[in-house]
Amino acid sequence: MRKIETKKDYQKYVDEKTPNSPIGKNILKAFIVGGIICLIGQWISDGLRAMDLDDKTVSSVTSISLIFIGIFLTAINVYNRIGKFAGAGSIVPITGFANSIASPAIEFKSEGLVLGVGAKLFQIAGPVLVYGISTSIVLGIIYYFVSTAG
Amino acid sequence: MAQKRLGTQTIKLSSPPSIISAYSIVGPKEGEGPLGKYFDTIIEDEFWGEQTWEKSETKIARECVANCISKVKLSYEDINYLLAGDLINQCTPSAFGNRDTNIPFLGLFGACSTFVEGISIGSMLIDGGFADNLVCATSSHFCSAEKQFRFPLELGNQRPPSSQWTVTGSGSVMLSSSGTGPYITTITTGKMVDMGIKDANNMGAAMAPAAADTMYMHFKETGRAPSYYDLILTGDLGYIGKSIVVDLMESRGYNIRSNYNDCGILIFDKEKQDTHSGGSGCACCATTFCGYIYNQLQAKKLKRVLLIATGALMSPTTAQQKESIPGIAHAISIEI
Numbered sequence: 001m002r003k004i005e006t007k008k009d010y011q012k013y014v015d016e017k018t019p020n021s022p023i024g025k026n027i028l029k030a031f032i033v034g035g036i037i038c039l040i041g042q043w044i045s046d047g048l049r050a051m052d053l054d055d056k057t058v059s060s061v062t063s064i065s066l067i068f069i070g071i072f073l074t075a076i077n078v079y080n081r082i083g084k085f086a087g088a089g090s091i092v093p094i095t096g097f098a099n100s101i102a103s104p105a106i107e108f109k110s111e112g113l114v115l116g117v118g119a120k121l122f123q124i125a126g127p128v129l130v131y132g133i134s135t136s137i138v139l140g141i142i143y144y145f146v147s148t149a150g
Numbered sequence: 151m152a153q154k155r156l157g158t159q160t161i162k163l164s165s166p167p168s169i170i171s172a173y174s175i176v177g178p179k180e181g182e183g184p185l186g187k188y189f190d191t192i193i194e195d196e197f198w199g200e201q202t203w204e205k206s207e208t209k210i211a212r213e214c215v216a217n218c219i220s221k222v223k224l225s226y227e228d229i230n231y232l233l234a235g236d237l238i239n240q241c242t243p244s245a246f247g248n249r250d251t252n253i254p255f256l257g258l259f260g261a262c263s264t265f266v267e268g269i270s271i272g273s274m275l276i277d278g279g280f281a282d283n284l285v286c287a288t289s290s291h292f293c294s295a296e297k298q299f300r301f302p303l304e305l306g307n308q309r310p311p312s313s314q315w316t317v318t319g320s321g322s323v324m325l326s327s328s329g330t331g332p333y334i335t336t337i338t339t340g341k342m343v344d345m346g347i348k349d350a351n352n353m354g355a356a357m358a359p360a361a362a363d364t365m366y367m368h369f370k371e372t373g374r375a376p377s378y379y380d381l382i383l384t385g386d387l388g389y390i391g392k393s394i395v396v397d398l399m400e401s402r403g404y405n406i407r408s409n410y411n412d413c414g415i416l417i418f419d420k421e422k423q424d425t426h427s428g429g430s431g432c433a434c435c436a437t438t439f440c441g442y443i444y445n446q447l448q449a450k451k452l453k454r455v456l457l458i459a460t461g462a463l464m465s466p467t468t469a470q471q472k473e474s475i476p477g478i479a480h481a482i483s484i485e486i
Contacts, residue, residue, distance in 0.1 A: 003401060007346035013397075014347065014355040018390055019311040026308070074304050083306015090306050099306050107302035110202040124305065 030089030033082065037093045041066055063094055070098030075106070100124040154277070157371030159364070160338040167276040168329025169447075169484070170283075173218035174440035175210050176433070177292065177318030183418045188441035189319075190217065196293050196318060204238060207291035210320045211236065211247030215287050218322035229253045229324075230281035233268035235260065236289045236432050237316075238298060243289050253285070261461030262357075262386050263340070264288045265321065265436040266480040272325045273334040273482070282327045289320035290431030299350070299466055312352040314388045314430035317417060321436025323444075331486045332447045338368040338481040342463065345477075350469040354391025354414075354427055357460040360477030361387060362398035364458055368481050369404060376406045380452045383443065384479070385435030385459035386414040388428030413438035435459045447486055455484045 004010050045062040053061070073079040079099045082090045090096050104123045108116035122129065154161045174189045181192030193210070200206040211234070219229060232251065234244035235258035245257055260267040268286035275281045295316040296303055325334065343363050347356040361384050369376065376382060376399075387395060392412045399406050413435045414428030439457060446452040458481040464473070 004398070010345040010359070011347070014352070014390075014394070017394060018352060018355065021308070021310055074306075077304065080304050080306045084308055086306075087308045096306065099304070103302040103304035103306075106304050107297055110204075124301065 026087050029085060030087050032089065033086030034089035034092060037066075037090065037095055040069075041093075066094050067098040070095030071102045074099045074102040079103075097125060097128070100128075156336070157367070159341065159367045160336060160371035161274070162336050162372075163273055163277040163334060165277055165327070166333035166335050167273050167325040167327060169323050169332050169334070169444065170326040170329040171218050171222040171324035172322070172440040172444040173214055173221055174321045174437040175214045175217075175319050176437050176441070179292070179315075179423065180317055180319055180417060180429075180437065183423060185417055185438065185442045188445050189437060190441070193318075196291070203291055203294035203297060204242065207236065207238065207243040207289055207294050207318075208247040210291065210318075211243045211287065211289040214289065214320035214322045215248055215251070215285055218285055218287070218324055222324065224283065224324075226251045226253055229283050229285055231256060231272065231275060231284040232287070233258055233272050233284065234287040234289075235264035235268065237261065237295055238291075243291075243294075244287065247289075260459075260478060260480070261463050262290075262430060262432050262435065263459040263461030263478050263480050264432050265385070265439070266457060266459035266482055269323065269325065269334060269482055270337045270339060270480055273337060276325055276327050279327075283324060285322055285324050287320060287322035288432035288436045290316055290318070290433040292316045292318045292431075295431060309426055310351050312349070312354070312390055312427050314353055314386065314414060314427050315418060315423075315425040316431035317386075317429045317434040317437060318431075319433040319437040321433060321438075321440035323440060332444075332484050333486070334482050335485050336368070336372055336483045338364055338371065340364040340479040340481070342476040342478050344474050346474045348469075348472055348474050350464065350475070352390065353386075353430060353462045353475075354388040355394060356462050356464075356475040357477035357479065358387055358391040358394035359398065361391070361458055361460045361479040362395050362402070364479040364481050365395070365399060365406075365456075366402050366404070368456065368483075372483075376404055376409065379409060379454045379456045379483070381443075381454075382406055382410045382456045383438075383458065384410075384412045385457075385461075386428070386430040387412045387460055388414040388426075388430065389420070390427050391460075416442065443484075447484065450486060453486050457482050457484060 048058045104120045108120040175191040176189045232253040233256045236243045265288040272286045343360040345359045417429040418425040460479045464475045
């Protein structure tokens with residue numbers, strides 16, 4: 001084995017020693033599970049449309065249904081298992097967002113409704129909301145000036 | 151130099167204390183692992199009848215100390231000191247679990263090195279003539295550790311291959327000035343070693359240099375070779391950390407391949423139990439020792455063991471602030 005003298009040498013050695021996540025396999029699993037979740041959403045939306053509901057109602061009810069499914073599966077200790085298998089495939093869809101809010105609610109219930117659930121509810125989803133909304137505001141301003149200029 | 155010192159980090163006890171009792175409690179997952187049959191109590195679920203993870207760990211800590219004492223037909227009044235610690239903020243499981251015992255209490259924090267830190271100090275107290283019987287205990291709980299250090303349990307995410315699985319459980323030993331062994335004979339107290347690892351998902355790599363450093367100092371200052379021991383056992387380095395220690399020791403001229411292992415590797419079946427790089431947590435070293443190793447020492451299947459508990463001295467805040475992780479490792483030799 002070569003000499004490890006500095007922290008930099010050690011970092012490099014550790015990077016070589018540490019196995020990487022199986023990216024190819026993970027991407028494939030994410031694609032399949034993410035696709036299935038979207039397919040379920042499509043079925044719900046097609047079913048609602050067949051009931052002669054207007055587009056706005058269809059999209060709202062579809063989102064609400066998927067959020068319910070996400071939270072329900074979180075509560076019965078299933079969504080974390082799906083997430084372990086699927087990774088981004090079950091994090092990116094709206095069910096993953098529901099999971100990211102329901103899971104801290106369950107975990108921090110023991111610290112009470114205000115300082116536990118209330119304060120920690122957006123522990124994971126918070127950054128997504130902050131930067132998602134910020135980005136949409138910035139893009140909205142750009143859109144405003146571009147469209148008024150044109 | 152003080153009479154009992156062998157060098158800068160190692161001491162030799164002139165009247166070595168005996169380990170007269172050991173008790174282990176583990177969670178269901180550890181109970182299903184390869185060492186399952188050696189543990190004294192396997193709890194049926196992670197809550198163990200309590201409402202929160204923290205209360206569950208507190209109960210585990212309390213019951214482990216109580217059973218360690220009652221196993222040798224002693225009571226709380228016979229114990230001169232309790233040295234205990236865990237991973238939860240301000241070490242509440244150790245304190246709350248034992249608040250009604252009336253045993254003089256020394257709360258310790260050395261992350262996952264606490265078990266051997268406690269035994270080291272306890273052995274010095276006995277060797278110094280300050281105590282007859284004392285108890286050293288540590289605990290950890292997968293669920294309370296995940297909650298404090300990572301994400302809520304129900305969150306659907308993936309763990310990287312280098313991550314380790316916190317052991318649920320507690321281990322307690324009773325040291326005594328009288329007894330017929332196994333004896334604590336030498337102690338090598340580790341110094342902090344920080345090789346710049348910042349990844350909290352690669353604790354094994356963060357702690358391995360400290361383990362190798364303590365091991366090297368132990369051999370150097372005692373004049374012993376690795377072959378002196380039937381088993382050299384680190385606390386919770388896991389697969390990656392173990393292979394780094396082997397490499398680091400080899401570069402210092404010591405071959406430890408034949409008699410070196412790690413508690414984090416022994417306690418779980420990596421393939422069947424999906425524990426990635428192995429077990430971790432204060433209880434990893436403590437339960438493996440109190441369950442499996444103590445049994446092997448009593449059966450005289452192991453006669454000389456070098457136990458090195460390893461700790462990563464970090465907090466969730468320091469990890470978020472991108473600080474590197476100082477590692478620590480304390481060693482004791484246990485002989486019959």
